[in-house]
Amino acid sequence: MTASGNPRAIESASAVADMLRDHRYLPDEGLATAVFLALRLERPLLLEGEPGVGKTEVARVLADWVGGPFLRLQCYEGIDAAQAVYEWDYARQLLHLRTAEATGRAAQLVDADNVLEDELYDERFLVRRPLLQALATAEGPPPVLLIDEIDRADDEFEAFLLEMLADYSVTVPEIGTFRAETPPIVVVTSNRTRDVHDALKRRCLYHWVTHPDVARERDIILLRAP
Known part of the structure; x- marks a missing residue:
């Protein structure tokens, strides 16, 4: 952490490089600069490169x-909001409904301006997936959200993700809008099995991660060797 306790207040790319090395990750100058800018500008970091180059x-x-x-x-082909953002715990909702019926509350609540429906769609029955979890952290250090292998998702999900990253908010129709008080630190990775849309690249700080050369690979082994 920085002296001020705020990772986004880090002062330079070289300070980022030192931090990464302290955590046994040896970046090149371009990657350290991309991480520095992403932190200071509070923008997502999009890392593309072949599998195994250290993006994750x-x-x-x-x-x-x-x-x-x-x-x-x-990410994977066919991923949608239920896997990425939220879904309802239908088993617990059904149990709540059956309990209301057994105690005679159901008929009363149905007549009381849909109070039962409001109870069923309460936050206690909401299963938060990673995207919503990243927006719901109000105190302490910001979460780090890894959106891994975005190139495996389809165009619709990529468009949804772009919208969410625009203002770090998600709307759950039955409850309302969740908006991050402090933006999460977001890292998006792609193995480039397909082209990521230019709109997402513009939203993010982009960096292509290359395989290390022989000298740097030796340094990485020495850094990570016990």
């Missing part, structure tokens, strides 16, 4: 450094 590890190291929750959303 950047998010893990940031979470260790910041001390906030590490939230990972693994």
